[in-house]
Amino acid sequence: MNKNLSDIISENVNTCSSPSDLKITDIRVANLNGAPKHCPLIKVYTNQGIVGYGEVRDASSATYALMLKSRIVGENPCNVDKIFRRIKQFGGHSRQGGGVSGLEIAMWDLAGKAWGVPLWQMLGGKFRDKVRMYCDTDVDGKHTGTDMGHALKKRMEQGFTFLKMDLGIELMLDEPGCLNAPLGFLEDIKKYSMKAINHQKGSIDMDMMLGKNYEIFTIPHHATGIHMTEKGMDYLEDYVKQVRSVIGYEVPLAIDHFGHVCIEDCIMFAKRLEKYNIAWIEDIAPWHYTKHFEKISNAVHVPICTGEDIYLAENFKPLMENGGVSVVHPDILTVGGAMEMKKLGNMCDKYGVAMAIHMAESPIACMAAIHAAAAVQNVLAVEFHSVDIPWWNDLAYGIANPLFKDGFVDVPNKPGLGIDSLNEELISEHMHEKYPEMWADTSFWDNEWANDREWS
Known part of the structure; x- marks a missing residue:
């Protein structure tokens, strides 16, 4: 199925204001299965219609990303390092690193779309084509x-x-x-x-x-x-x-x-x-x-x-x-x-x-x-x-x-x-049987709070 051109534009092109005014508004997940394992895909939504794509580590849980939602909604995703330093403490080894890592990738995707440059350029340029x-x-x-x-x-x-x-x-x-x-x-x-x-x-x-x-x-x-x-x-x-x-x-x-x-x-x-x-x-x-x-x-x-x-x-x-x-x-x-x-x-x-x-x-x-x-x-x-x-x-x-x-x-x-959009129809055919709803409402996580400071 061909993706509607207007949908592709709305997810990737800054149609409202400027990158400096970009704000995160929501996070949603879709639990893809069999690619080759359970892969929790992430969409990070913004006030300008741009959507950033991320993913939690294979064979892991979307919870690792969703628990961080209240800590980054309202932030400008272009400030990748600032957001990473805020959420870094909630990552851990193996699959526990998947939430922080997946959201970091989504921030880069949003920043690249907002400023019109590929991720490799934001990392300092490329060594190979x-x-x-x-x-x-x-x-x-x-x-x-x-x-x-x-x-x-x-x-x-x-x-x-x-x-x-x-x-x-x-x-x-x-x-x-x-x-x-x-x-x-x-x-x-x-x-x-x-x-x-x-x-x-x-x-x-x-x-x-x-x-x-x-x-x-x-x-x-x-x-x-x-x-x-x-x-x-x-x-x-x-x-x-x-x-x-x-x-x-x-x-x-x-x-x-x-x-x-x-x-x-x-x-x-x-x-x-x-x-x-x-x-x-x-x-x-x-x-x-x-x-x-x-x-x-x-x-x-x-x-x-x-x-x-x-x-x-x-x-x-x-x-x-x-x-x-x-x-x-x-x-x-x-x-x-x-x-x-x-x-x-x-x-x-x-x-x-x-x-x-x-x-x-x-x-x-x-x-x-x-x-x-x-x-x-x-x-x-x-x-x-x-x-x-x-x-x-x-x-x-x-x-x-x-x-x-x-x-x-x-x-x-x-x-x-470099991804224009996801193939929603194909993803829907391969959803995890225990998590069948795509991009479900995540407002449950909106008010998650703790005194996150690691020192007194």
């Missing part, structure tokens, strides 16, 4: 490394020049003799596996997840008691060998989701991976255990990566100072938004650490990540996790379609994020 995308790839169900290799080969045929796959203990849950753990524990993991539950729907059955065994997902790696046997390490190494036999050794291949396994086993297995030219191995310990990352990095010659769950650039500093990571992997909807991503990029140059950007959300977050990547001096690539969702690109009007050309995205020159 196109951004490399790396493609995460899943293969459902029981499969071999050869199967994964062919799935990755298809990505290469689609033009992607950088690849990532999951590799971890879930591949061995049905393989006898590969894992060592307290009896019964692996059966609980298999039953309550997040990847197994409603994987095709892109959502989680919370009634099941909140059952008596939910705590298995809150135990840190070093405390699970899970070990890999020699047979298990042989199994995973052969899986990687099969993958490389299909895709070759020239293309970068990163590894994610290794599993909650003790760091000693991670070290032993990472040593085996050295011969397979791995771009990085990701999140093999909880990010805040800085000494664990330091120990692993000092023991192996595979680049170690983490960071998608870290809020604010300053919180990456201990990992980089201690040499615990070779690659950081921030998500723009957790780190605090575009300016924090820019700050982190500068820190990476100071400590000699590479940056790749995590992105598993809608075109709103994707375009924000593209602008930020363009404005950061050195970036490996931005993640894309929705290749197999045929309607993903159609969610937003005004962006290139197809967005990807030979594994890259052209950096847009249009104001703000």
Whole structure:
């Protein structure tokens, strides 16, 4: 369905007065599902008819943004730093950073539309005209490394020049003799596996997840008691060998989701991976255990990566100072938004650490990540996790379609994020079943108040 031209103009063009008189009047959300996960989209409305787009981190709650409504309504969204400093204290690591980050992105979108400049320009200009995308790839169900290799080969045929796959203990849950753990524990993991539950729907059955065994997902790696046997390490190494036999050794291949396994086993297995030219191995310990990352990095010659769950650039500093990571992997909807991503990029140059950007959300977050990547001096690539969702690109009007050309995205020159408007009809077809109303009234949050001052 073609968007009405007047609607596009009203959402993007300053039709009333001047940017200095712009005021936030309302915040609304729509809980999109399956792109690839639950993605709470944000609209920030103004007194001049311009609408700014933001998004809460994937698999998160719109509450993280809505609770901030009363703190920013009436403010001029062009004062992005001022608003960010007001709401920064309400953000946190992982999904808890999504409200602050998503609203920061929406402020930039509004400021760009009001002043007529793209986000990358407001961040200081761009270092590149196109951004490399790396493609995460899943293969459902029981499969071999050869199967994964062919799935990755298809990505290469689609033009992607950088690849990532999951590799971890879930591949061995049905393989006898590969894992060592307290009896019964692996059966609980298999039953309550997040990847197994409603994987095709892109959502989680919370009634099941909140059952008596939910705590298995809150135990840190070093405390699970899970070990890999020699047979298990042989199994995973052969899986990687099969993958490389299909895709070759020239293309970068990163590894994610290794599993909650003790760091000693991670070290032993990472040593085996050295011969397979791995771009990085990701999140093999909880990010805040800085000494664990330091120990692993000092023991192996595979680049170690983490960071998608870290809020604010300053919180990456201990990992980089201690040499615990070779690659950081921030998500723009957790780190605090575009300016924090820019700050982190500068820190990476100071400590000699590479940056790749995590992105598993809608075109709103994707375009924000593209602008930020363009404005950061050195970036490996931005993640894309929705290749197999045929309607993903159609969610937003005004962006290139197809967005990807030979594994890259052209950096847009249009104001703000470069999104003209959202495809409301398509979004309505993919609303989360528990939150079916689009852009519902949020007046419940209008009078939310607390003495927010952090000092006396």
